[in-house]
Amino acid sequence: MKITLKVFRFNPETDMEPHYDIFNVEANLNDRVLDCLNKIRWEQDSSLAYRMSCAHGICGSDAVSINGIPALACQKLIKDYDYTQELLIEPLKFFTIINDLIVDMEPFFKTIKSIHPNHPMQTQDKPPEKERHQSIEERGKINDAIKCILCGCCVAACPVILEQEQRFIGPAAILRSQKYIFDSRSTDVIERMKIMEKPYGIWGCKSYYMCTIVCPKKIKVTEQILKTKKKIIQELHPKSE
Amino acid sequence: MIHEYDVVVVGGGIAGLYTALTAAEHCRVAVVSKVHVTRSHSVAAQGGIAACLGNEEEDHWEWHMYDTIKGSDYLADQDAVEILAKEAPQAIIALENMGVPFTRNMQGKIEQRRFGGHTRNYGEAPVKRACYVSDRTGRAIMDTLYDRCQTIGVDFFNEVFILKLLFSGEHCCGVAGYDIASCKPEVFHAKAVVLATGGSGKIFKTTSNGFASTADGFAIAMDSLIPIEDMEFIQFHPTGIYGLGILISEAARAEGGVLRNGSGERFMERYAPTLKDLAPRDIISRAILNEIKEGRGVESKDFVHLDLTQIGKERLMEKLPEISSFVETYLGIDPSEKLIPVAPTCHYMMGGIPTDHKGRVLSGKTETAVPGLFAVGECACVSVHGANRLGCNSLIDLVVFGSRTGISVVKHAEEKELLSLPPHAENIVINKVNSLLSSNGNERSPVLRAAMQCVMTEKCSVFRNGDELEQTLDQICQLEKRMRNIGLENKGKVFNYELQEALELENMLKTARAIVFSALQRKESRGSHYRNDFPERNDQEEPRHSLVNLTPKALKVTYKPVFITRFTPEKRRY
Numbered sequence: 001m002k003i004t005l006k007v008f009r010f011n012p013e014t015d016m017e018p019h020y021d022i023f024n025v026e027a028n029l030n031d032r033v034l035d036c037l038n039k040i041r042w043e044q045d046s047s048l049a050y051r052m053s054c055a056h057g058i059c060g061s062d063a064v065s066i067n068g069i070p071a072l073a074c075q076k077l078i079k080d081y082d083y084t085q086e087l088l089i090e091p092l093k094f095f096t097i098i099n100d101l102i103v104d105m106e107p108f109f110k111t112i113k114s115i116h117p118n119h120p121m122q123t124q125d126k127p128p129e130k131e132r133h134q135s136i137e138e139r140g141k142i143n144d145a146i147k148c149i150l151c152g153c154c155v156a157a158c159p160v161i162l163e164q165e166q167r168f169i170g171p172a173a174i175l176r177s178q179k180y181i182f183d184s185r186s187t188d189v190i191e192r193m194k195i196m197e198k199p200y201g202i203w204g205c206k207s208y209y210m211c212t213i214v215c216p217k218k219i220k221v222t223e224q225i226l227k228t229k230k231k232i233i234q235e236l237h238p239k240s241e
Numbered sequence: 242m243i244h245e246y247d248v249v250v251v252g253g254g255i256a257g258l259y260t261a262l263t264a265a266e267h268c269r270v271a272v273v274s275k276v277h278v279t280r281s282h283s284v285a286a287q288g289g290i291a292a293c294l295g296n297e298e299e300d301h302w303e304w305h306m307y308d309t310i311k312g313s314d315y316l317a318d319q320d321a322v323e324i325l326a327k328e329a330p331q332a333i334i335a336l337e338n339m340g341v342p343f344t345r346n347m348q349g350k351i352e353q354r355r356f357g358g359h360t361r362n363y364g365e366a367p368v369k370r371a372c373y374v375s376d377r378t379g380r381a382i383m384d385t386l387y388d389r390c391q392t393i394g395v396d397f398f399n400e401v402f403i404l405k406l407l408f409s410g411e412h413c414c415g416v417a418g419y420d421i422a423s424c425k426p427e428v429f430h431a432k433a434v435v436l437a438t439g440g441s442g443k444i445f446k447t448t449s450n451g452f453a454s455t456a457d458g459f460a461i462a463m464d465s466l467i468p469i470e471d472m473e474f475i476q477f478h479p480t481g482i483y484g485l486g487i488l489i490s491e492a493a494r495a496e497g498g499v500l501r502n503g504s505g506e507r508f509m510e511r512y513a514p515t516l517k518d519l520a521p522r523d524i525i526s527r528a529i530l531n532e533i534k535e536g537r538g539v540e541s542k543d544f545v546h547l548d549l550t551q552i553g554k555e556r557l558m559e560k561l562p563e564i565s566s567f568v569e570t571y572l573g574i575d576p577s578e579k580l581i582p583v584a585p586t587c588h589y590m591m592g593g594i595p596t597d598h599k600g601r602v603l604s605g606k607t608e609t610a611v612p613g614l615f616a617v618g619e620c621a622c623v624s625v626h627g628a629n630r631l632g633c634n635s636l637i638d639l640v641v642f643g644s645r646t647g648i649s650v651v652k653h654a655e656e657k658e659l660l661s662l663p664p665h666a667e668n669i670v671i672n673k674v675n676s677l678l679s680s681n682g683n684e685r686s687p688v689l690r691a692a693m694q695c696v697m698t699e700k701c702s703v704f705r706n707g708d709e710l711e712q713t714l715d716q717i718c719q720l721e722k723r724m725r726n727i728g729l730e731n732k733g734k735v736f737n738y739e740l741q742e743a744l745e746l747e748n749m750l751k752t753a754r755a756i757v758f759s760a761l762q763r764k765e766s767r768g769s770h771y772r773n774d775f776p777e778r779n780d781q782e783e784p785r786h787s788l789v790n791l792t793p794k795a796l797k798v799t800y801k802p803v804f805i806t807r808f809t810p811e812k813r814r815y
Contacts, residue, residue, distance in 0.1 A: 043687070046685075055451060056285070058380060059280040061277070098735065109277070116391055131294075133345075135345065139345045146377070146384070149284070149380065180340075186340075
């Protein structure tokens with residue numbers, strides 16, 4: 001079966017403006033969108049640029065926009081779309097485009113780094129002797145957050161990123177922080193919650209639920225952000241309740 | 242650009258990050274990775290990490306040691322395995338203390354489950370030894386290590402592809418590569434270099450490995466005339482999703498899943514009466530292919546079924562959520578209701594760059610260390626996995642030997658001066674990159690790569706024989722020749738993946754040649770290496786490791802004895 005992909009193109013070395021190229025590829029219903037991109041690069045146009053690594057939705061490399069919705073190219077199959085129509089493949093929104101489908105992920109990874117308190121370098125003189133205990137219930141509180149693969153889909157779908165001119169920390173970084181704030185073993189919860197309250201931090205979230213809708217790992221991102229907000233209110237601002 | 246560090250680690254998977262973290266407490270460390278480090282293939286590790294914590298039932302490091310050695314078909318070095326088994330519990334505690342969110346049991350301790358080849362009391366029955374984070378153990382460990390690196394200050398150089406080790410005389414003093422985003426050369430000048438580049442599954446057509454697993458570390462070591470060890474031993478995981486090769490963890494069978502042939506029979510009972518579906522991977526992969534060969538594949542085709550229907554939907558969601566979703570996404574199957582088509586998939590390299598227990602790279606038969614050069618993880622060969630690795634032993638290898646390598650690079654960096662780089666270190670890379678960018682031959686790497694994957698899969702995977710290996714060696718050499726006539730259509734310098742894939746293919750072809758050559762020379766069947774023309778293990782002679790050398794003219798194999806301490810080779814029955 002032939003399917004048609006309309007792919008966003010921008011070569012920073014030669015192009016002033018981006019454009020779209022049309023590619024026809026032979027595909028099966030169960031092929032991944034990534035398989036189609038590979039067919040283009042390996043058989044038709046070797047200059048097509050996109051990232052990939054694990055090809056089964058666990059490394060988070062190949063997030064792109066498919067028909068306007070952020071998704072992992074390796075997790076979406078041709079049959080998931082109306083393949084009688086052109087499939088529109090574009091880079092993730094709100095990220096700076098470098099080449100074709102490749103965007104600059106560094107600002108995104110900076111937000112992930114920014115959620116951590118600055119710990120002084122700790123030299124462990126004596127290695128720890130035993131594991132810390134944690135009940136199944138306590139551990140369950142971070143079940144959702146540990147599914148995150150840092151693909152960036154949630155950020156590319158978040159209306160607040162646009163509203164706050166890309167200064168909002170974004171759903172992925174808040175979720176990463178949630179993992180530590182709700183881990184019963186954490187010793188720096190207060191510091192972490194204070195970081196969340198910085199300008200363009202957690203309070204920017206207006207619960208549009210777009211992150212939850214697009215998350216390739218089906219994480220209830222908005223719900224986790226709301227839980228984090230509630231904990232911050234209860235523990236940092238008890239009087240305001 | 243030239244960057245100066247005490248230690249440079251090439252590769253940002255669990256082995257690389259653990260080494261970096263350990264070293265960064267005392268010196269300046271850079272991690273250089275051709276993918277963003279959080280995309281490294283360690284994230285795909287699913288089922289667990291082995292250690293005799295004894296949280297569920299009685300367990301001892303001696304049992305773990307015995308299982309690992311028996312699993313290795315008596316090719317692992319027993320002093321190294323003793324270290325692995327003894328230090329494993331402490332390594333798990335260290336991970337837990339760093340924040341790895343292990344799955345817990347009713348007592349609040351780290352929960353443990355069964356895994357292939359791990360037994361109680363020297364082979365009596367399966368034992369619960371695998372610690373885990375549902376079926377995303379690798380991802381959870383990586384995320385914890387990555388965050389930890391951020392807070393203690395490891396410098397990351399993402400999307401930089403390393404092409405060459407740099408030497409000052411005999412001493413390794415850095416690495417050279419290029420920035421994938423710009424093609425600009427990047428030289429890392431350091432007192433110690435650690436190779437943590439992972440495996441090479443992409444040499445084969447069907448693999449559980451990601452696109453980045455392209456044998457880079459093996460190739461750059463061979464380029465510097467470092468021999469690589471036991472390359473003929475390649476693990477084919479029994480349960481890859483049919484056609485795609487995506488891994489369905491052994492944890493699926495640990496939780497109660499069974500393999501069934503075309504007539505619905507639980508055939509592993511015939512091959513391994515005691516451990517059945519939890520026998521080691523080499524044995525199960527051969528059993529599956531044997532069923533297929535004898536016409537008992539499903540619908541007489543080349544796959545069998547993995548039956549998880551007895552586990553129940555709720556438990557699948559709790560214990561195996563990732564693989565349940567893979568099966569649903571890629572096959573449209575609900576694993577609680579339907580059987581999963583599976584077949585062996587290339588999974589892991591037991592062999593690699595020879596090291597001692599401190600991660601120091603050894604330069605061959607004399608066993609002398611190459612000063613300044615270290616290797617750890619899948620690209621290294623300590624050897625704890627011998628001829629066949631047990632499930633869950635790779636993650637623990639990364640942490641135990643990552644920690645040891647970290648300690649030894651610190652010691653090295655404290656004792657040694659920074660040696661001068663060879664002149665024009667950047668030019669080595671510029672010349673290499675430019676010659677490919679200006680190449681105009683009529684060969685294309687996707688075509689050559691597919692040819693390599695095809696011949697390696699057909700002739701050099703689970704079953705091998707001398708004649709076919711001879712032919713394969715010939716064909717790989719032909720492909721290497723054709724590689725010299727390559728032409729790149731994309732002359733761009735920004736994320737030019739045609740360029741990167743050509744360089745990766747060179748690495749894979751070189752490594753494939755070493756694999757086939759070692760396989761041809763080993764005239765016995767042991768662990769994952771099965772020769773139809775030599776179907777028995779050679780017990781007339783002492784077991785020995787192969788070391789393959791890339792001399793300027795050809796390949797050469799030498800041997801060194803296996804280090805045996807406690808367990809003398811016996812027949813391997815499960």
